[in-house]
Amino acid sequence: MKTINAILMIDPASPTGHYYLEYLHASGYRLKTILVFKKGMAHDIKSFRKKIKRLLSKKHRITDKKLNKIKKGINDQFTINIKKTYNYRDYCDELVYIDALAEGPNSQEIIEFIERSDTKYVIFSGGGILRKKILSINHKQFIHVHPGIVPDIRGADCFFWSVLEKGKPGYSCFYMTPEIDEGAILLRKEYDLPNLELLKIMPQELSYKAILDSLDLHYRAECLTSLMKQYIGSSGNLENLTSIQQNPNDGRTYFFMHTKLIYSKTA
Amino acid sequence: MNSEIILEEISDYLCSLKEGLSSHSTLKATDYFDLESFLLGFNVKNCTHVEYKVIDRLCKKIDVANKLKRNYQADLSLPYDEEVLNVSFIELYVLNLIHLTITRNDFKFLNTLLKVQANVLPGFSLNNVIDDFIEEAVLALMGKKSQP
Numbered sequence: 001m002k003t004i005n006a007i008l009m010i011d012p013a014s015p016t017g018h019y020y021l022e023y024l025h026a027s028g029y030r031l032k033t034i035l036v037f038k039k040g041m042a043h044d045i046k047s048f049r050k051k052i053k054r055l056l057s058k059k060h061r062i063t064d065k066k067l068n069k070i071k072k073g074i075n076d077q078f079t080i081n082i083k084k085t086y087n088y089r090d091y092c093d094e095l096v097y098i099d100a101l102a103e104g105p106n107s108q109e110i111i112e113f114i115e116r117s118d119t120k121y122v123i124f125s126g127g128g129i130l131r132k133k134i135l136s137i138n139h140k141q142f143i144h145v146h147p148g149i150v151p152d153i154r155g156a157d158c159f160f161w162s163v164l165e166k167g168k169p170g171y172s173c174f175y176m177t178p179e180i181d182e183g184a185i186l187l188r189k190e191y192d193l194p195n196l197e198l199l200k201i202m203p204q205e206l207s208y209k210a211i212l213d214s215l216d217l218h219y220r221a222e223c224l225t226s227l228m229k230q231y232i233g234s235s236g237n238l239e240n241l242t243s244i245q246q247n248p249n250d251g252r253t254y255f256f257m258h259t260k261l262i263y264s265k266t267a
Numbered sequence: 268m269n270s271e272i273i274l275e276e277i278s279d280y281l282c283s284l285k286e287g288l289s290s291h292s293t294l295k296a297t298d299y300f301d302l303e304s305f306l307l308g309f310n311v312k313n314c315t316h317v318e319y320k321v322i323d324r325l326c327k328k329i330d331v332a333n334k335l336k337r338n339y340q341a342d343l344s345l346p347y348d349e350e351v352l353n354v355s356f357i358e359l360y361v362l363n364l365i366h367l368t369i370t371r372n373d374f375k376f377l378n379t380l381l382k383v384q385a386n387v388l389p390g391f392s393l394n395n396v397i398d399d400f401i402e403e404a405v406l407a408l409m410g411k412k413s414q415p
Contacts, residue, residue, distance in 0.1 A: 164374055252323065255330035258381035261374065264409050 001025075003093055003236045004228060006143075007033040007119050009105060010088070011127025016217055019082055020125050021091045023221035026080050029228060032119055032236070034092040037100040037110055037127065063206065070202050070210035077194040078218050104128035114140055121238055123224065124176060132178040142176040143227075145220040149188050150174060151251025154181035159216045160262055161254040168192055169216075171223035175243060181253070184243035187227045191219050204263040270369055273403045277366050280396065281311065281359065288355055299347040300339040306359045311366045322367060325360065326379040333387045335360065357391050365397075368404045377408050 004024070008031045010017030024030070053060075075082060088095050100107040105128045114122060115137055122142045124130060135142055148158030149170035155161075162170045170190040175183040194215075199207040233239035288307060302325075309318060324343045328335050335357055338347035352360075361383055368376040380401045386392060393401070 161375075249320075252375065253327070254375055255327065255378065258378050258385070260381055260405075261378055261409075 001028055001030050002232065003032050004029050004232060004238075005032050005119055005236045006121040006123055006238065007031070007035050007114065007117060008092070008123045008125060009035050009037065009110075009127075010125055011105070012036055012038065014126045015082075015213060016220065017125035018086050019217040019221035020123065020224055021086060021088075022080055022082050023218075023225045024228065025091055027225050027229060029225075029232070031092040031123075033094045033096060033117065034088045035096045035098065035110065035113065036088060037098050037105055037107070039100055039102070039104055039127075066202060067206050067210055067213075070199065070206055071214045073196060073199075074194075074210060074214040074218070077196070080218070080221075082214075082217075106131045106134050110134070111137065130176055135176055135178055143173060143186065143224075144176045144183070145224050146172045146174065146181055147216055147220065148172065148181075148254075149190065150181050150185060151246050151248075153254060154251055155254040157257040157262075158254060159211065160257050163193065164257075164261070166190070169219055171219055173223060173227045174246075179248065182246050182248050184245050186241060186243050187223065187230065189223050189226060191222070205259075208259075208262055270403075270407050273400065273407070274366060274369060277362055277369075277400055278312065280400075281362050281366075284355065284359055284362070288359070298341050300341055300343055302335070302337055302339065302352055302360075303356050306356055306363070309363060311363045314367065319367070322360075322363065323375070326364075326375065329379050329382055329387060333389065335388065351390075354391055357388065358394075358397060361393070361397055362400070365400045365404050369407050372408060374408060377404055380404060 008017060008020060021031075021034075096113065098107065098109050098113065100110060105124070111134050114134070120139060120141060122140060124142050124144050130142060146154075146158065147169065148154065148162050149166070150172045153161050153165065153170065159169055162168065168190050170188065172188045173186040174181075175186070177183040196215075199211070202210075228238075231238045231241050285307060288303075300321075305321065314322070321343065325335070334346075335352040336346040336348070337350040337352050337356075339345065340347050361380065364376050364380055367373055368380060383391075384393060384398065384401050
């Protein structure tokens, strides 16, 4: 196992980080640091109540069952198996838990931890929007994987916009800046859509959710792993990382796709 | 219906709508964008790249902000003041958007039109004619009429 000299920020409520860990692990990588940020007791209670409510509702139980069936159908198309729970210690040299409270990933404690760290690169796996204050920490670079080929496809629901506009999903790794999706590009990659007959027979809103909760995350994780394979040196450092500056005036920013468009054009 | 006939009908409707409109801007500042004046001067059949970018940028005001203001800062980032755009000018913008959606096969613009159709703009509801034009745009791009 080679240790990547980077911090991976994980929100335990978001599955993205788990996909990153599993894909990197399958390629022989572990992280120097995993930073898990919890959103505080109030958030935990809210999320616990939501879970209980779902468990007690028959309608939700049936929905969850169908959703899991679609996700399984998607996951079966990929060789890498995503587990339900993760012991983060198995995937890193250093594990740090920070109670981030309402500020989420922008909390002062997280900023101070990253400032103190001698690691230059931070991989962000979601769980909020990183603000200027954290993104402007000196000598640090935040890496994000976006579901669209930038600058052509920036903004929201970009997995679906990519499929609609380009016929296939595309992903970009870039350095994050306060301007959404405008950072310098590290890697761009397109993928072929798997043949998922299951999506065509299941309720559309469930297929939409399953795509975002599973298919999209496989591609994001694969794209990140490709970046690491390309640039990780023998010491575990990201070496000779080259980036292409974006012109903010190029390309297009898309917004959340109307359900009529999602269901009729990308199904 | 044939797209060319629809486009002609939209152009005619645009002309008749414009005839009854004039900009009543009383602002003297030059560092703002007057949407009314822009829409009155805009000819969708000769849309320049810069004008197209403006129309594209304005989609965000519907998709995200759910408001169209009369005046914006020069870079269109923020409203210049709180004055909302008059209903007739909203119709003018929507008609131009339908025209561009059909001529350029533009799904982003169609997406914005579907949101207008879903009444995201407070105090604005589509009249039947414009609603039908949107349905024609849906038909042209999606190959079938949208379902309620």
